[in-house]
Amino acid sequence: MPSDPLSDYEQRMVWAYDALHHGDAVAAEAAMMEAVALVPDAAEARGALGALLRRQGRPVEAAEHFAAAATAEPVRPAxxxxxxxxxxxxxDVEGAWALVSRLVVDRADDAASHRLAARLRLAQGDTAGALTHAREAxxxxxxxxxxxxxxxxxxxDAGxxxxxxxxxxxxxxxxxxxxPARAAALVLQGCAWAALAEGEKAARRWRQALEADPEDVGGAARLLAGLEAAAAAGGGDLTPTYIKALFDRYADRFDSDLTQKLRYQAPRLLRQALDAVGVGAGLDILDVGCGTGLGGVEVKPLARHLAGVDLSPRMVEHARARGLYDRLWDADLMGALAEAPGAWDLVLAADVLVYLGDLAPVFQAAVLxxxxxxxxxxxxERWExxxxxxxxxxxRYAHAQEHVLAAAAAAGLAVEHLAPVAPRWEKSRPVDGLLFILRKAGA
Known part of the structure; x- marks a missing residue:
């Protein structure tokens, strides 16, 4: 009596699931392959085989079986x-996006589709689109x-x-x-805190991840060792990510805190110094680290064209509301200086360089x-x-006067004005600072 293909198929799938239960992936794959050979359009076998192959790191083969499962069972978008x-x-980012872009329309309420869409948009360079899908998920x-x-x-990854x-x-x-997801979440949160220069918080999360997963699949030990090595070496400049997050959080209360609690007066002091050295009007001015535009208020009367740039998009939004600037955008300081060589009569940096250590690179960029x-x-702020x-x-970094002078000389900038000032207060005391105007040779 001839065998029944459907019955034989079902037996193979029983064998396959039993093998998986006992951890025998080789036997499970063999049984699934036999089941597929018996009933090629069986969505269950195709999907189970695709899942097994993906876990084994064979995504191309797995994709073929999932495609067959989707053809056999089109009502199941999974x-x-x-x-x-x-x-x-x-x-294959573009191939994946071709599929997911339809899913997020047809299944707008499916978080998993939006999560994959976010990952793909980021891979395509669309940070805004990635964040939109991530927030929806x-x-x-x-x-x-x-x-x-x-x-x-x-x-x-999107910043x-x-x-x-x-x-x-x-x-x-x-x-x-x-x-089982807890260890991975602890590792990731540690990475987030590290990106925000919150080293103690990062280390605490990575130690907890090691306790949750002694096998350390997420690499917490390596991350912790790297953090400790960086701390022992004295660290580096504050990251742009940290600065952006700091001021995005601070934007809504920035003006009131600075002018009332911290007695911030760096923009006013800079304007007085510029007047003292005889700076005229009709200037092309770039206000780097413009914040909410307090510096722009002071130098607007001197400007023919006033541009402002800040790392924090929320700060830029507040500056735009003042209606002072001819152009505003969010970018890092070095990138903004490099964008338009030889374009500016004045670069204003009020209370900005305190987020950089070595001033030599920024002075060299300013010259250009x-x-x-x-x-x-x-x-x-002055360091002694x-x-x-x-x-x-x-x-915040403090800088020795000798470092300012040496970096200026190395960049070919002449010191036109240098004076001690108190740009702001902190803990009910004035901060010891320096105000300087450096001039490029020429007209």
């Missing part, structure tokens, strides 16, 4: 999503710790580690100690950005200890 994941794993599944790790990774750290905090507080005879006007500069507990 097969399409799994195929897209395999294509993404294999590096977070909204749709706010309590999914495993999914939140995927979302958080996109947020960190918003603060959002990742804040998203994971309550989830980790309520996570069961045995949750200035017109002949152009000026760099800035304030710093050992070394050219130091990072204080306030996470």
């Amino acid at each position: 097969w399409v999503l799994e195929r897209a994941r395999c294509l993404a794993d294999a590096g 977070r909204f749709l599944a706010p309590h999914d710790l495993e999914g939140s790790v995927e979302v958080g990774q996109v947020l960190v 918003d580690p603060l959002a990742a750290a804040e998203m994971l905090e309550p989830l980790l507080a309520h996570a069961h100690p045995a949750d 950005a200035l017109k002949p005879g152009g000026r760099l006007a800035a304030t710093v 200890g050992e070394g050219p500069y130091a990072l204080r507990e306030s996470r």
